[in-house]
Amino acid sequence: MIHLLIERLRNLLRSRWNKGAVTECLTALPVLRRQIHEANAQVETAVTNVCNSFQGIADRSQASVERTREILGTGGEAGLSFEQSIEASRATISTLVDRIEHGGRLAALAVQHMDEIDTTVRGMENLLDEVEKIALTSKLVALNAKIEAVHVGALGAGFEVVADEISRHAERTNELTEGISHRIGDTRATIHTATEKLRGYVQEDHARSEECRRKAGEVLETLLQSHRRAAESVELISGESTQLTGDISRAILHLQFQDRFSQRVAHVEEALEKMETLLGQSISTGAQPTSNELLSEVASSYSMQEERHAQAGLQTSAEANDGVDVELF
């Protein structure tokens, strides 16, 4: 729209140079300047906002990578890394299973000792049987002695007493062997029950311990693999974050068009202001201002090659400096 207004002004001034035409131009010029100024300000605001966004994007990307690295990585100076934690867990579980298996071996040993005790107890029972037989024999001998004592008559009275005493001891021996036999029986029954239970536990324990070790190992391995995949993903994200930084750098290079645009537009504004002044003067003096008068002052403020070329009517390359023009003094 601005260039259309400028074209109309030019045509107006070409077709008729009089006070009326100049007055019309003076009315339009402030409008043009204001339009240009506001458009320039809008562009600067937009570019500033874009740069703000870049800062936010870069900061958030970097922070996200750092946070994830912290979770998956070293865990700081005080803590273990995730992989170290997995290995520590693996070692702990292995120790636990070893201890359980050791307990199983002790239980197996206990079963073995109990079997030996059972064998010893059987031996004791056999001995008791022998003692019972001896007691029975003693009773029979005592009975026979008593019978013989009766046959002998009065002389055999002392012998009868001895026979009675032997019979009584044999009876007592029977009672004792019966009591011992009962107790041995009870003990064997208890040992047998405990042995069977322990034997069953030992068989079951070994199989279960191995199963636990295998399952724990599988779980830890799955956890470790998941962690490694997550760490790989973090590295990929980190690489993309670096690429993002590069993309932002390139965007910054190109967004600097706004500064060059702003400077050139400011010079156009200056020219329009100068034009207003000269046209205003021409109304009172009647003199027609020249292009040199209009542009010479403005040209002295040019800072870019493109501006000087545009003034001279030369073509300028659309691409400006590639960002490597540096001189250190």
Place this chain on the structure above:
Amino acid sequence: MTRTALIVDDSSSVRQMVGYTLRQAGFTVVEGQNGADALEKLGDQRVNLVITDLNMPVMDGIEFIRQLRSKPNGKYTPVLMLTTENQAEKKQAGRAAGATGWIIKPFQPEKLLEVVAKVVP
């Protein structure tokens, strides 16, 4: 140790872009809209680096550098001019005023940081 840079430019977008670049390199950034504003904000503090535009209202870059060099806290500070201006006489004026280097806009962030690394110990 945190380093501080003073960025002087009448364009807020340029201050933003230079500031972003320097913050990526670990600098803390102070901004001035022109030479006078920058001198006021600088006060008596020392900064590790100054990057200034040339053409600014109120006080341009050349005058700003002259005044900065006359202050005890600005005598030896590295000062880079960052400007669209490429005329030899302007460059000579900057050098005479005390500029450390001259960079033509637009700048590549990586190149700017390379130059900064050369001038800031």
